[in-house]
Amino acid sequence: MPRETNKVILARLEEWKKQDAPLPQYLTVYAQLLQREVEMESSLLPVDPPLTSEQAEQRLRQGQSLLDFDAIAFDWKVVHEHYRAIVDVIDSNLANEDDESHRMTQIADNFELFRQIIEDWYKNIPLSSIAIEACVPEQLLNATLQAVMKPFLTVHAEAMAGLVKQELWRRRYCPVCHGKADFAYLDKARSSRWLVCSRCDTEWLYQRLECPHCGTQEQTHLSYLTDETETYRLYVCKNCHKYIKAIDLAKTNEVILMPLERIMTLDLDRQANEAGYQPG
Ligand SMILES: [Zn+2]
Numbered sequence: 001m002p003r004e005t006n007k008v009i010l011a012r013l014e015e016w017k018k019q020d021a022p023l024p025q026y027l028t029v030y031a032q033l034l035q036r037e038v039e040m041e042s043s044l045l046p047v048d049p050p051l052t053s054e055q056a057e058q059r060l061r062q063g064q065s066l067l068d069f070d071a072i073a074f075d076w077k078v079v080h081e082h083y084r085a086i087v088d089v090i091d092s093n094l095a096n097e098d099d100e101s102h103r104m105t106q107i108a109d110n111f112e113l114f115r116q117i118i119e120d121w122y123k124n125i126p127l128s129s130i131a132i133e134a135c136v137p138e139q140l141l142n143a144t145l146q147a148v149m150k151p152f153l154t155v156h157a158e159a160m161a162g163l164v165k166q167e168l169w170r171r172r173y174c175p176v177c178h179g180k181a182d183f184a185y186l187d188k189a190r191s192s193r194w195l196v197c198s199r200c201d202t203e204w205l206y207q208r209l210e211c212p213h214c215g216t217q218e219q220t221h222l223s224y225l226t227d228e229t230e231t232y233r234l235y236v237c238k239n240c241h242k243y244i245k246a247i248d249l250a251k252t253n254e255v256i257l258m259p260l261e262r263i264m265t266l267d268l269d270r271q272a273n274e275a276g277y278q279p280g
Pocket residue numbers: 174175176177178179197198199200201202
């Protein structure tokens with residue numbers, strides 16, 4: 001369960017802090033964002049799935065993700081407060097030249113605009129023109145919204161986990177929220193490859209020999225790099241020049257906390273970037 005996992009991750013980070021204080025800055029920022037996420041998650045009540053299992057099955061067969069924007073149970077006042085809290089974390093940690101966080105806060109002051117931005121983000125509509133108008137970097141806006149929306153999406157993802165029939169879904173986007181995968185793992189039992197949603201942490205089964213970004217199955221385009229323990233893999237695609245990081249669970253006996261793996265493998269991102277590959 002993602003919510004329980006986040007609490008375990010926070011406890012582990014606390015433990016590390018005690019052992020080899022202080023944490024590097026990227027982990028400090030991550031811990032603060034995660035703390036906000038956990039606080040918000042604990043204040044949200046469980047939701048009922050907005051679909052019956054028959055409706056869900058029909059949508060999955062048609063390649064339609066299960067959670068429509070209008071079906072997300074938002075209390076906009078709470079979303080607004082959470083946005084401010086996330087911007088505060090970013091503001092207190094990152095070099096803030098040119099008063100970016102002030103402009104990030106201003107975005108939320110216009111309620112109609114704020115709502116529209118969140119809807120566009122959820123529907124994967126590029127935020128470039130909004131970012132230019134508000135004078136904030138598009139990447140920062142996207143990353144902020146991802147942190148803001150995470151608890152609201154995971155509470156729905158948890159409610160809908162039982163509706164995702166894996167055999168009906170081998171697609172490049174999340175069966176719950178239509179987000180992209182930013183991590184993968186090979187399971188212990190059969191070495192099947194699972195993708196993990198960057199937005200709601202839903203996991204879904206995916207072909208091992210197919211690019212999760214462009215869908216090519218051309219084997220000359222696909223390869224992976226691995227470390228000497230063969231625990232981590234960097235799947236790269238020469239067709240779209242994108243990559244995805246993965247962990248092979250058969251190669252480790254540690255308890256793996258998937259969301260933490262994203263952060264602990266930043267060196268793989270560096271390697272991928274140096275080799276000319278971009279994240280999805
Ligand atoms: Zn998702």
